[in-house]
Amino acid sequence: MYGEANQIAKDAVGSIRTIASFCAEEKVMELYKKKCEGPAKSGIRQGLVVGLVTVFLTSCCFASMQLVSILVFFALTMAAIGISQTSSYAPDSAKAKASTASIFALLDRKSKIDTSDESDGIELQKFQSRWLRQQMGLVSQEPVLFNDTIRANIAYGKEGNATEAEILATAELANAHESISGLQQGYDTIVGERGVQLSGGQKQRVEIARAIMKGPKILLLDEATSALDAESERVVQDALNRVMMYRTTIMVAHWLSTIKNADRIAVVKNGVIAEEGKHDTLINTPDELYASLVALHMSSSS
Numbered sequence: 570m571y572g573e574a575n576q577i578a579k580d581a582v583g584s585i586r587t588i589a590s591f592c593a594e595e596k597v598m599e600l601y602k603k604k605c606e607g608p609a610k611s612g613i614r615q616g617l618v619v620g621l622v623t624v625f626l627t628s629c630c631f632a633s634m635q636l637v638s639i640l641v642f643f644a645l646t647m648a649a650i651g652i653s654q655t656s657s658y659a660p661d662s663a664k665a666k667a668s669t670a671s672i673f674a675l676l677d678r679k680s681k682i683d684t685s686d687e688s689d690g691i692e693l694q695k696f697q698s699r700w701l702r703q704q705m706g707l708v709s710q711e712p713v714l715f716n717d718t719i720r721a722n723i724a725y726g727k728e729g730n731a732t733e734a735e736i737l738a739t740a741e742l743a744n745a746h747e748s749i750s751g752l753q754q755g756y757d758t759i760v761g762e763r764g765v766q767l768s769g770g771q772k773q774r775v776e777i778a779r780a781i782m783k784g785p786k787i788l789l790l791d792e793a794t795s796a797l798d799a800e801s802e803r804v805v806q807d808a809l810n811r812v813m814m815y816r817t818t819i820m821v822a823h824w825l826s827t828i829k830n831a832d833r834i835a836v837v838k839n840g841v842i843a844e845e846g847k848h849d850t851l852i853n854t855p856d857e858l859y860a861s862l863v864a865l866h867m868s869s870s871s
Contacts, residue, residue, distance in 0.1 A: 574604040580715060580762070589702065596728065706785030708809075710792035712776040714764030719749055720756040722775055726782025739782045744808035745774035770801030774808055781812045788813060790820040794827060825866050834859065 581588055581597045588597055706726075714722050723739060724731040731739075736756065740746040748771055752758045764772040773793065780788065793809060794802045806827065822828050829848045836844040836851070836859045844851060844859050851859040 574601055574608070576716070576762070577601050577604055703783065704785060705787045705789055706780035706783050707789045708773070708777055708780050708791070708793045712764060712772040714760045714767070714772055714775060716760065716762045718757050718759055719752075719775055722760060723756075723778045723782060726779040731782055735782065736778075739778040740774075742781060742808070742811055743774045743778035744804055744811075745771070745778050748774065768801070769798070770805055773801070773805045777805070777808050777812060786816060788816045788818045790818060790822070792821055792823070794822075794824065825863055836862070 577597065577600055581601070588594060715725065720736055721729070723736050726739075727735070737746060740749060740756075749756055749758070758766065760766050760772075760775070764775070767775065777793075790809065794805050820828060820831065828834055832847070834844075834846060834848060834851060835842045838858060844857055851857065852863055854860055
């Protein structure tokens with residue numbers, strides 16, 4: 570009965586980074602409660618029917634000469650029904666306990682980041698998490714789309730309150746409008762669970778449109794083109810080049826074509842920054858890590 574509600578919860582947990590980045594926790598909770606209303610009413614009706622049947626059978630038992638045997642049979646029957654209904658939740662209960670334990674372990678862990686560091690003049694603890702997340706847009710390697718229309722997924726970037734003109738404008742900026750318009754139902758196309766009805770390039774461009782719908786001051790690109798084929802990568806990279814203008818962009822990437830025009834490149838090795846600088850500076854130090862990676866990339870491409 571709770572299939573749709575369970576699916577929303579599953580998507581929310583699996584896409585928690587995306588939901589948190591859009592400050593959409595309350596919206597997801599409202600949607601979950603709405604999907605639970607129908608099954609809850611059905612459960613109440615079922616409970617009333619079972620209660621009436623129970624009263625009727627109990628009355629029959631008192632009127633019967635075989636009162637004890639019938640009551641025992643009835644008790645065993647109800648116990649069997651109860652066990653069969655609750656046993657199906659055992660695997661989920663075990664998963665919930667394990668998840669809860671891991672969450673509390675993360676909460677109790679001492680952070681490696683000193684939030685009270687005032688070296689830049691601002692203490693991070695003074696920022697409100699919601700406000701800080703609203704200043705950032707996230708485009709990840711594997712786009713996280715919700716089982717709704719393309720229009721709704723893009724509007725999600727503005728908590729569902731985007732106008733039609735804003736949706737079309739962001740889709741144009743993300744190089745997605747032409748592709749979406751070519752679909753049979755256009756912006757009303759249901760993307761399916763995690764966007765399975767769209768190609769990799771289409772999903773990525775919808776996620777870009779959703780990210781810039783927020784009007785973020787900081788854009789986070791986490792391997793945004795690494796899972797795409799060459800043609801899709803070209804189109805998506807062109808869209809990213811548009812939306813990165815006039816924004817601070819933090820990019821995680823392995824491809825040289827993605828990072829070589831960055832204002833500052835940080836090469837990470839074993840969890841620490843080994844080199845830092847512009848492409849032209851780093852490439853002219855042949856014995857260093859970045860130059861070696863570029864040489865390796867060029868040789869593999871040729």
